[in-house]
Amino acid sequence: DIQMTQSPSTLSASVGDRVTITCRASQTISSWLAWYQQKPGKAPKLLVYKASSLESEGPSRFSGSGSGTEFALTISSLQPDDFATYYCQQYDSDSWTFGQGTKVEIK
Amino acid sequence: QVTLRESGPALVKPTQTLTLTCTFSGFSLSTSGMCVSWIRQPPGKALEWLALIDWDDDKYYSTSLKTRLTISKDTSRNQVVLTMTNMDPVDTATYFCARTTMKTRNFDYWGQGTLVTVSS
Numbered sequence A: 001d002i003q004m005t006q007s008p009s010t011l012s013a014s015v016g017d018r019v020t021i022t023c024r025a026s027q028t029i030s031s032w033l034a035w036y037q038q039k040p041g042k043a044p045k046l047l048v049y050k051a052s053s054l055e056s057e058g059p060s061r062f063s064g065s066g067s068g069t070e071f072a073l074t075i076s077s078l079q080p081d082d083f084a085t086y087y088c089q090q091y092d093s094d095s096w097t098f099g100q101g102t103k104v105e106i107k
Numbered sequence B: 001q002v003t004l005r006e007s008g009p010a011l012v013k014p015t016q017t018l019t020l021t022c023t024f025s026g027f028s029l030s031t032s033g034m035c036v037s038w039i040r041q042p043p044g045k046a047l048e049w050l051a052l053i054d055w056d057d058d059k060y061y062s063t064s065l066k067t068r069l070t071i072s073k074d075t076s077r078n079q080v081v082l083t084m085t086n087m088d089p090v091d092t093a094t095y096f097c098a099r100t101t102m103k104t105r106n107f108d109y110w111g112q113g114t115l116v117t118v119s120s
Helices: none
Strands: A004-007 A010-013 A017-028 A033-038 A044-047 A061-077 A084-092 A094-098 A102-106 B003-007 B017-026 B034-041 B048-054 B060-063 B067-072 B080-086 B093-101 B107-110 B114-118
Touching: A004 A084, A010 A017, A017 A033, A017 A084, A033 A061, A044 A061, A044 B003, A044 B107, A061 A084, A094 B048, B003 B093, B003 B107, B017 B034, B017 B093, B017 B114, B034 B080, B048 B080, B048 B093, B048 B107, B060 B067, B080 B093
Parallel strands: A010 A102
Antiparallel strands: A004 A017, A017 A061, A033 A044, A033 A084, A084 A094, A084 A102, B003 B017, B017 B080, B034 B048, B034 B093, B048 B060, B067 B080, B093 B107, B093 B114
């Protein structure tokens, strides 16, 4: 199975900062790469799909990029509502895998 | 409006079989491309995909758990059922169901999750 490794595990940042979270796949994957935001006690929320497509109700400060084995989620200007845990997720060969998560904390 | 809701026992004993039901609305599992998945999350840990069933009744399972999982659907009742056998305390987690489409291969709508604790 393909493994997804996110970095960093924890990120401390301030409101207004530009933030980038990376996700590395253990082997080359197609563009079936998605990003989710999860707040405590809540279900994850889809932000980005197919590596770079913003979900219809997603704020435009979120963007996804990458291909092959390296992918990234960027928040252009961190807002108070963005402090949460973020997960990447890939699909390949009838199997879905999540990364271990990146917690974005207030600095 | 798409909604999903998980239901099942909050507490199961070790070695017992867990049965969870996902009841959904706003879409049909008889529509080409539609799927429902089960995903779990142990307390304080990451998400783990468990199983998926598609509109054509094809079923897919996590490699590490496939011997313990069975997923099925009742299209007329808009329900998907997951059974997991031989439950262990390490299976304590919040279990989510989510809609998936083969067009995007991600989870676009989620239930609120149900916490299952495995303890004697």
